[in-house]
Amino acid sequence: MSHIDSAPSTPGKVKMEKSSYFFTRGGGARWHYSLAKLTVWSFAFLALILIFFLRSPAPSAITSAADPSRRSLRNYNWGGSAWEKRVRASARARSSNGLTVLVTGAAGFVGTHVSSALKRRGDGVLGIDNFNDYYDPSLKRARQALLERTGVFIVEGDINDEALLRKLFEVVPFTHVMHLAAQAGVRYAMENPGSYVHSNIAGFVNLLEVCKSVNPQPAIVWASSSSVYGLNTKVPFSEKDRTDQPASLYAATKKAGEEIAHTYNHIYGLSLTGLRFFTVYGPWGRPDMAYFFFTKDILKGKQIAIFEAANHGTVARDFTYIDDIVKGCLGALDTAEKSTGSGGKKRGPAQLRVFNLGNTSPVPVSELVSILERLLKVKAKRNIMKLPRNGDVQYTHANISYAQRELGYKPTTDLQTGLKKFVRWYLNYYSDGKKAVE
Numbered sequence: 001m002s003h004i005d006s007a008p009s010t011p012g013k014v015k016m017e018k019s020s021y022f023f024t025r026g027g028g029a030r031w032h033y034s035l036a037k038l039t040v041w042s043f044a045f046l047a048l049i050l051i052f053f054l055r056s057p058a059p060s061a062i063t064s065a066a067d068p069s070r071r072s073l074r075n076y077n078w079g080g081s082a083w084e085k086r087v088r089a090s091a092r093a094r095s096s097n098g099l100t101v102l103v104t105g106a107a108g109f110v111g112t113h114v115s116s117a118l119k120r121r122g123d124g125v126l127g128i129d130n131f132n133d134y135y136d137p138s139l140k141r142a143r144q145a146l147l148e149r150t151g152v153f154i155v156e157g158d159i160n161d162e163a164l165l166r167k168l169f170e171v172v173p174f175t176h177v178m179h180l181a182a183q184a185g186v187r188y189a190m191e192n193p194g195s196y197v198h199s200n201i202a203g204f205v206n207l208l209e210v211c212k213s214v215n216p217q218p219a220i221v222w223a224s225s226s227s228v229y230g231l232n233t234k235v236p237f238s239e240k241d242r243t244d245q246p247a248s249l250y251a252a253t254k255k256a257g258e259e260i261a262h263t264y265n266h267i268y269g270l271s272l273t274g275l276r277f278f279t280v281y282g283p284w285g286r287p288d289m290a291y292f293f294f295t296k297d298i299l300k301g302k303q304i305a306i307f308e309a310a311n312h313g314t315v316a317r318d319f320t321y322i323d324d325i326v327k328g329c330l331g332a333l334d335t336a337e338k339s340t341g342s343g344g345k346k347r348g349p350a351q352l353r354v355f356n357l358g359n360t361s362p363v364p365v366s367e368l369v370s371i372l373e374r375l376l377k378v379k380a381k382r383n384i385m386k387l388p389r390n391g392d393v394q395y396t397h398a399n400i401s402y403a404q405r406e407l408g409y410k411p412t413t414d415l416q417t418g419l420k421k422f423v424r425w426y427l428n429y430y431s432d433g434k435k436a437v438e
């Protein structure tokens with residue numbers, strides 16, 4: 001009978017049996033025989049460990065196929081001298097007083113526009129994005145190609161990858177982080193709640209952990225959301241209002257982000273500015289947003305669902321054109337004060353801000369559809385439905401006086417003008433039939 005056959009089921013007991021065998025019953029020859037056997041097994045065990053380490057991926061390529069919310073941490077290739085050279089070149093500012101900005105979520109809608117605007121004015125920009133498939137990744141790849149032409153390199157990786165973030169800060173001492181990577185969308189949160197925790201909470205904390213410990217600490221500007229106003233009914237929404245009634249898990253994770261930002265500012269002296277974006281739209285936009293899929297469905301002759309609140313109440317949004325949002329982001333970066341900590345320790349009070357970035361003129365969703373009908377020259381098949389309780393709120397309206405005062409933020413594009421630009425881009429982008437929209 002082998003010793004495995006006789007092994008008891010609990011590990012504690014194995015230990016006990018072994019000690020009694022060796023010390024109370026064993027004679028000299030048997031003791032030597034057992035020692036030899038033990039040595040052979042130890043070598044076999046060590047060999048197995050060695051094989052395991054040789055076959056397992058590098059720390060930069062953690063595989064987590066079993067957990068779909070962490071799928072984005074798989075198989076990224078980074079590192080090496082050619083890669084570092086690209087990182088450095090992309091992050092190099094044209095002038096000595098230019099900013100050096102790490103843009104997370106750079107292949108996203110807002111990230112692409114902000115990265116390209118920063119690069120155009122001479123700042124150094126490096127992007128990071130995990131290119132997840134929440135929506136068609138080919139659109140993210142097309143944005144990446146666009147940025148590449150302007151000299152912006154997007155590192156493919158996840159903000160949860162601490163080793164990667166540390167490496168990036170080792171290669172480039174970023175003065176600023178523009179943090180836009182997140183799991184967006186309110187309805188998808190009921191389908192995949194883990195992805196919101198992964199990107200919006202764990203990812204944000206990981207990023208802040210790295211930022212607090214590097215020297216010098218960067219100043220951080222990050223995207224919160226108008227959704228933090230949740231079920232509030234007092235309009236326009238002001239930064240001074242309470243934000244404790246989120247209507248979706250997405251909103252709750254953004255609200256959590258604001259509290260987490262407060263903590264890292266308080267403990268480590270990180271300079272943190274949160275921007276509450278109000279329904280951003282425009283060219284290269286997000287296919288999961290109403291203006292985008294309405295356009296697609298109207299062109300296909302498909303019925304579109306237009307929601308109304310109780311008692312035929314109007315559902316309206318403070319639609320904000322992407323160029324205005326970009327100006328707000330740049331204003332926030334330019335007015336961000338330096339972080340005050342070093343080596344993970346706070347040295348004095350640091351800046352902590354939250355701004356609304358909206359358009360201050362809510363438009364009913366039915367009016368959005370009418371504008372699209374005129375621009376597309378196609379009549380929409382409207383299906384009026386009751387607003388479901390799955391995350392959407394009835395009304396958003398930003399008070400932007402604080403951003404106006406502090407950032408010089410002044411939106412200039414009305415919905416008609418902005419949608420015209422979006423529709424022109426949409427028709428051009430999807431016209432050749434190659435980029436089929438699902």
Ligand SMILES: NC(=O)c1ccc[n+]([C@@H]2O[C@H](COP(=O)([O-])OP(=O)(O)OC[C@H]3O[C@@H](n4cnc5c(N)ncnc54)[C@H](O)[C@@H]3O)[C@@H](O)[C@H]2O)c1
Pocket residue numbers: 072104105106107108109110111128129130131132140157158159160179180181182183184185198199203223224225226276277278279280281286
């Ligand atoms: N677009 C809007 O109307 C709007 C409104 C309010 C707030 N926001 C916020 O603004 C930011 C940008 O939004 P967007 O519209 O550009 O969304 P987006 O989905 O187009 O961009 C987010 C990008 O982040 C990347 N990403 C997600 N998780 C990541 C991770 N763990 N590691 C690395 N990359 C990751 C995605 O691949 C994507 O390219 C987000 O934080 C979003 O929550 C957007």
